[in-house]
Amino acid sequence: MESADNAFITAFHLIVSMDPVLTGIVLLSLQVSLSAVLIATLIGLPLGAAVALWRFPGRGLLITLLNAFMGLPPVVAGLMVYLMLSRAGPLGQFGLLFTPTAMVIAQCLLVLPIIAALTRQVVEDLWKEYAEQLKSLGASRARAIPTLLWDGRISLVTTVLAGFGRASAEVGAVLIVGGNIDGVTRVMTTAIALETSRGDLPLALGLGLVLMLMVAAVNGAAFLLGESARRQAG
Amino acid sequence: MSDLRVPVGLLPLALREVGFRHGDQDLLKGITLQFGSSGKTLVMGPNGAGKSLLMRLCHGLLRPTEGSIRWHGGGRLGGQALRRRQAMVFQRPVLLRRSARANVEYPLVLQGVSRRQRRRQADAALERFGLSALAGRPARVLSGGEQQRLALARAWVMRPEILFLDEPTSALDPAATKAVEDAVLTFHEEGTRIVMSSHNLGQARRLADDVVFLCRGRLLEHSPAETFFTAPASAEAAAFLRGDLVW
Numbered sequence A: 001m002e003s004a005d006n007a008f009i010t011a012f013h014l015i016v017s018m019d020p021v022l023t024g025i026v027l028l029s030l031q032v033s034l035s036a037v038l039i040a041t042l043i044g045l046p047l048g049a050a051v052a053l054w055r056f057p058g059r060g061l062l063i064t065l066l067n068a069f070m071g072l073p074p075v076v077a078g079l080m081v082y083l084m085l086s087r088a089g090p091l092g093q094f095g096l097l098f099t100p101t102a103m104v105i106a107q108c109l110l111v112l113p114i115i116a117a118l119t120r121q122v123v124e125d126l127w128k129e130y131a132e133q134l135k136s137l138g139a140s141r142a143r144a145i146p147t148l149l150w151d152g153r154i155s156l157v158t159t160v161l162a163g164f165g166r167a168s169a170e171v172g173a174v175l176i177v178g179g180n181i182d183g184v185t186r187v188m189t190t191a192i193a194l195e196t197s198r199g200d201l202p203l204a205l206g207l208g209l210v211l212m213l214m215v216a217a218v219n220g221a222a223f224l225l226g227e228s229a230r231r232q233a234g
Numbered sequence B: 001m002s003d004l005r006v007p008v009g010l011l012p013l014a015l016r017e018v019g020f021r022h023g024d025q026d027l028l029k030g031i032t033l034q035f036g037s038s039g040k041t042l043v044m045g046p047n048g049a050g051k052s053l054l055m056r057l058c059h060g061l062l063r064p065t066e067g068s069i070r071w072h073g074g075g076r077l078g079g080q081a082l083r084r085r086q087a088m089v090f091q092r093p094v095l096l097r098r099s100a101r102a103n104v105e106y107p108l109v110l111q112g113v114s115r116r117q118r119r120r121q122a123d124a125a126l127e128r129f130g131l132s133a134l135a136g137r138p139a140r141v142l143s144g145g146e147q148q149r150l151a152l153a154r155a156w157v158m159r160p161e162i163l164f165l166d167e168p169t170s171a172l173d174p175a176a177t178k179a180v181e182d183a184v185l186t187f188h189e190e191g192t193r194i195v196m197s198s199h200n201l202g203q204a205r206r207l208a209d210d211v212v213f214l215c216r217g218r219l220l221e222h223s224p225a226e227t228f229f230t231a232p233a234s235a236e237a238a239a240f241l242r243g244d245l246v247w
Helices: A004-016 A020-053 A059-069 A074-085 A100-137 A141-151 A153-169 A172-178 A188-198 A201-233 B051-059 B079-083 B100-110 B115-128 B144-156 B174-189 B201-207 B225-230 B235-242
Strands: B013-022 B025-035 B040-044 B066-071 B086-089 B162-166 B193-197 B210-215 B218-224
Touching: A004 A201, A020 A059, A020 A100, A020 A141, A020 A153, A020 A188, A020 A201, A059 A100, A074 A100, A074 A172, A100 A141, A100 A153, A100 A172, A100 B079, A100 B086, A100 B100, A141 A153, A153 A188, A153 A201, A172 A188, A188 A201, B013 B051, B025 B051, B025 B066, B025 B218, B040 B051, B040 B201, B051 B086, B051 B162, B051 B193, B051 B210, B086 B144, B100 B115, B100 B144, B115 B144, B144 B174, B162 B174, B174 B193, B174 B201, B201 B225, B210 B225, B210 B235, B218 B225, B218 B235
Parallel strands: B040 B193, B040 B210, B086 B162, B162 B193
Antiparallel strands: B013 B025, B013 B066, B210 B218
């Protein structure tokens, strides 16, 4: 077994030389997680805002469910999607199991409750302040949604980031529905788990470093974006 | 088509036996009064008299639990269409987290006015209220007086037939108060009906054509300003004018 020092050096080489295996895994991870977050954002922002603005029967239950699903264990999400997509499942005919699409669906299921629940909180607080003024200016509730989402943009960026953090960090869901197939559905987290157990520490370490850098970079960018928006919006 | 869209004046506004109940408390009761099509009405009374509530009911932000509020020229217009022909300036204006100009443009966005037109009208309104230099600044970092003038500029682009102001100067210093009062006169000169609440007697004397005096949710007087200030009909109003505590 190699020493940890050697593993670090090799890992560094893999990154700097843009090793094709490593690059392929990184790109697929980004593609899957970003797609999942994008879809969850497009659904979660308006959904959260709608739950914040309207009173309807079952609203309390829906809010409780959204909050509870924020802590949904990834393996359970993976299992649910697996059952849906497996050959005998209701969506089995589409043959999506063990494809990147299945992984996007599973991660979307994990991220959507986070974005929707946090958005509801942000928009509800904002609505308390804005409701009377917006009504006075002639905005309907439905028209108020884009206004509130835009005015809550600074908090909402953090919300979306929390979603991205969850998507890029989880192993369980993508492992179950993706199957960790080399070159097809192998992403950073599943590769790290596999390579570590096989003793290929350099690749695992290299991927781990890239994963951390990526999350740090995304958060840094969001922080700068938030700061400039804050300066602009006051 | 164009004939049908020529707006008929909304005013006068008539309240009949209007009441508002919250829980087992009558916050307003038996208010019958009419706002004619021009002039400046000051709504006065001690805190908790129901001044803000009365204006929110008139503006349509709340529904009365009793009685009726009728716009003479309102016809079948719904709440939103009615509100777009009125404007309200609150004690603490809620400004959007955007630039001053974007705040003034916002009601025009809601009305579907084209981008170019919006920009032109917003800039004219900002200029009118002395805010041109601040157009690009975030609205939320402006001073209290500037924020209130911005709220007035935002109301201005709506070309309201009637403008409600809920104690718009209560948090402002004398200079900013003067600017708001000037703005109110500007609206008045352009033919906008003014309904404003205040518990500042000096301000009421400067601005009022007529006075609505409320106390504990009841309408005690609605009289021309001169009559109200020189010969108030109710003991409560007399005490209020002397500066005694009234409740």
